[in-house]
Each structure stands twice: as structure tokens, then as C-alpha cells.
Amino acid sequence: MTTLRVDNLQHQNREYLLPLTELRQRVIKEYRQTYQNGSWEPSDTYAWAPGLWVDYQPASASSRIRCTWCFNFAHTNGHAISHCIFYSNGSTEEGRHSISGQSPEYRHTYVWEFDSWGTSRARIGYQIRRYGASNRPRFFGTHHWEGAGSDQTGTSQLFIEEYLPIT
Amino acid sequence: MSTLITDTLSFDPGREPIPLTELGYRVVKEARATYDGGQWNPDTNYNWVPGMFNDYTPLLANSRIRMTCMIPYARNSGAAHCISHWIFYANGVEIGRHGVSGSHHEDQRVYVWDVASWGTASGRIGYQMRAYANDNHEVRPYTTQYWDGGGSAQTCRGQYVIQEYLPGV
Numbered sequence: 001m002t003t004l005r006v007d008n009l010q011h012q013n014r015e016y017l018l019p020l021t022e023l024r025q026r027v028i029k030e031y032r033q034t035y036q037n038g039s040w041e042p043s044d045t046y047a048w049a050p051g052l053w054v055d056y057q058p059a060s061a062s063s064r065i066r067c068t069w070c071f072n073f074a075h076t077n078g079h080a081i082s083h084c085i086f087y088s089n090g091s092t093e094e095g096r097h098s099i100s101g102q103s104p105e106y107r108h109t110y111v112w113e114f115d116s117w118g119t120s121r122a123r124i125g126y127q128i129r130r131y132g133a134s135n136r137p138r139f140f141g142t143h144h145w146e147g148a149g150s151d152q153t154g155t156s157q158l159f160i161e162e163y164l165p166i167t
Numbered sequence: 168m169s170t171l172i173t174d175t176l177s178f179d180p181g182r183e184p185i186p187l188t189e190l191g192y193r194v195v196k197e198a199r200a201t202y203d204g205g206q207w208n209p210d211t212n213y214n215w216v217p218g219m220f221n222d223y224t225p226l227l228a229n230s231r232i233r234m235t236c237m238i239p240y241a242r243n244s245g246a247a248h249c250i251s252h253w254i255f256y257a258n259g260v261e262i263g264r265h266g267v268s269g270s271h272h273e274d275q276r277v278y279v280w281d282v283a284s285w286g287t288a289s290g291r292i293g294y295q296m297r298a299y300a301n302d303n304h305e306v307r308p309y310t311t312q313y314w315d316g317g318g319s320a321q322t323c324r325g326q327y328v329i330q331e332y333l334p335g336v
Contacts, residue, residue: 003175009184020185027191030334032231032281036263070279072265103248105266109277142266144250144299147211155263157281159233161192 025163029059035071035156039141042082046127049084049139051156053125058116059162066113066161067124072154074105074143081131082139086110088124089117100131105143107154116162124160191335196226202325206310208243213254213295216308218325220293225284226331232257232282233330234292239275239323240267241312243305247271250299251306257282258290268299273312275323284331292329 009017020026035051042049052069065088074080081100088094094112130137142152176184187193202218209216219236242249250268254261255278262280282292298305311321 002173003177004171004173005177009176017184019183020187020190028189028335030191032334068279074266101272102270103268104272105250105268106276107253107265107267107278109279142252142264144266144268145252146297147300152264154265157263157279159279159281163191 022166024166027161027163028063029160029162031056031160033158035140036153037140038153039074039151040139041076041136042128042130042139044129044132046083046085046129048123049126049128051140052128052158053123054158054160055121056124056160057121058119060164061116061118063116063162063164064113065116065124066111066163068159069110069112069126069156070107070158071156072105072107072140072142073099074138074141074151075101075103076136076138076143078103079135080104080137081135082128082137083131084126084128086112086126088112088114088122090122092117099137100135103143125158189335190333193333194330195230195333196331198223198329200327202309203322204309205322206307206320208307209251209296209298209305211297211299211301213252213297215291216253216294216296218309219327220291221327221329222289223292223329224289225287227333228284228286230284230331230333232284232292233332234280234282234327235330236278236280236294236325236327237275238278238294238308238325239310240306240308241273241310241320242271243302243307244312244318245305246303248304249306250304251296252299253294253296255280255294257292258285260285267296267306271312272306293327 085096
């Protein structure tokens with residue numbers, strides 16, 4: 001076999017072929033996960049939220065990793081308060097926030113993005129605790145449904161796109 | 168015309184071309200819509216949320232379809248605590264359900280759903296929604312309750328984007 005080297009490549013219609021390396025964001029690996037195992041109430045100690053973490057192995061050490069986390073949040077008895085910390089590479093805190101409110105029932109979407117930590121497998125995701133026993137949050141379900149109190153099983157989804165940026 | 172077959176194609180000065188099939192997220196079709204039709208008053212039956220569904224024909228049977236929905240909403244004036252129920256469907260199959268409920272809430276939220284292609288026949292993808300109860304505990308999409316220092320129902324815009332993509336192998 002031989003190697004052909006030219007200044008440019010063209011289709012028959014004279015359009016130039018562009019190398020994929022010119023994409024500003026070239027996704028090199030993607031991952032997705034669905035969780036439907038019902039409600040979860042966190043305790044007063046931080047713990048990995050079920051379905052909201054993944055042990056991920058980056059394809060490249062020079063990439064960036066974009067995470068989109070989608071899940072339900074509801075209350076148990078009115079004013080619910082929770083605290084969430086998002087980690088990459090097992091123990092690197094990327095950020096923290098609360099999810100709280102008066103009688104809240106929502107679906108939340110959060111996007112986090114950070115540099116690849118290398119090509120070893122490590123955990124990405126949320127550790128969550130509640131504020132206390134008097135302000136109980138409940139994840140992944142509902143509180144009311146169709147005119148009554150009813151905890152419906154929600155569907156969590158998380159997506160990862162690992163991409164190479166042009167530098 | 169002739170066909171050239173070689174084991175290597177190189178751009179000058181030597182960058183290797185990468186086949187599209189190596190992309191980890193290759194969009195093969197997309198659809199999007201904007202809704203400016205004003206507030207919508209749900210009842211206690213599930214109905215398709217206006218502006219938040221699409222009769223979509225997948226390009227491929229082995230792709231994935233990701234729909235991103237941006238939905239503004241507010242409570243109706245009838246009750247401080249508003250409750251609504253939402254179910255996302257793709258081709259007649261429930262993908263997931265959740266509430267949009269709370270006290271004195273006015274917000275716009277983003278919902279992302281990702282499903283496997285159901286084939287290459289047209290199918291509806293999007294949200295059905297109902298209120299917890301009529302004329303009380305209502306959540307109304309596409310409007311506000313307060314605005315600029317007073318009670319004011321502003322017309323809010325909804326948008327969705329569908330990306331059909333082939334994941335990496």
C-alpha cells in the first residue's frame with residue numbers, strides 16, 4: 001500500500017473536505033444512563049445519590065467532559081431542604097448547591113463541565129444529604145399526582161459527552 | 168472516473184483525516200420549534216402541551232433521539248400552591264413522569280429526554296400535562312404571575328430542539 005499526500009481533497013461537486021480536527025467540539029466518547037428504582041430520601045450524611053453517579057473512564061487525557069444530569073425532586077412534608085455536591089475523579093469537588101423550597105415537586109437539569117483527569121476510571125456524580133429530619137426532601141418521585149398524594153416513580157437520565165476542543 | 172483505494176489519506180502537512188464514524192455524537196437530523204401562542208390553561212385530563220410535541224419521523228432505526236424542552240410557567244392566581252403532572256412520551260411509550268409544583272413559583276425550566284429511535288415511521292414525541300385540580304392548584308405554561316412590580320401575565324416563549332444522533336461505537 002502507499003500513502004497519497006495532497007494539498008486538498010474535493011468532492012466531485014468541488015466542495016473541500018474538512019478534517020474532523022477542525023470541529024470546535026469533537027465528541028470522542030459518550031455515555032448515558034437511566035434510573036427507575038423509585039424514591040430515595042437522603043440522610044444527614046453525604047452519600048452517593050443512587051443513579052446520579054457513574055464510574056467513568058475518559059478516552060483521552062486532553063479532553064473535556066460535559067455532564068448533563070436530569071432527575072426529579074419532591075418533598076415529604078412541606079419545606080424540603082437538601083444539599084448537593086458534584087464530584088469528578090472520585091473526590092474533586094466541581095461545585096455545590098442546595099435544592100430546597102416550599103412544597104417543591106420538579107424535574108431538574110444540571111450541566112457540569114471540567115477537564116479530563118486522565119484515562120483512569122473514576123467516579124463522577126452527586127453526593128447529597130438532607131438539611132435535617134424536619135425538612136425532608138425526596139428524590140426521583142412525586143408527592144402529589146392526579147388529585148391525590150401519590151409517589152410516582154420518576155425516571156432519571158444522565159448523559160456524558162467527552163469532547164476534544166480546539167485549543 | 169476512477170476509484171482510488173489507499174490505506175492512508177493525509178492532509179498537508181500530514182494531519183490524518185478521521186472518518187465521521189469516529190464521532191461520539193453524530194447528529195443526523197434535527198428539528199426545532201418556537202411557541203409564542205401565550206398561556207395555556209390545562210384541565211384535569213392529560214393533553215398534549217401546545218408547542219411541546221413534534222410528530223417526528225426518525226431518519227434511522229438505530230439512532231438515538233434527544234429532545235430538549237424549555238418551558239416557562241407560573242401559578243394561576245387561584246392558589247398559592249400549584250400542582251401539575253407531566254408525562255413525556257415517545258411514539259406512544261411513556262419515557263418518564265414528574266411534577267411541576269410548589270408555592271408561589273414562576274420559572275422556566277429545561278428538560279432533556281433521550282430515547283432510542285422507534286424506527287422510521289412518524290411518531291409523536293413530547294409532553295402531556297394535566298392540572299392537579301381545576302380552578303385551583305393550577306400551573307399554567309407560557310405565562311408569568313408577577314412582572315415589573317405588579318401582577319402581570321406576560322407572554323412567554325417555549326422552545327424545543329430535537330437532535331437525532333448516532334452514538335459512537
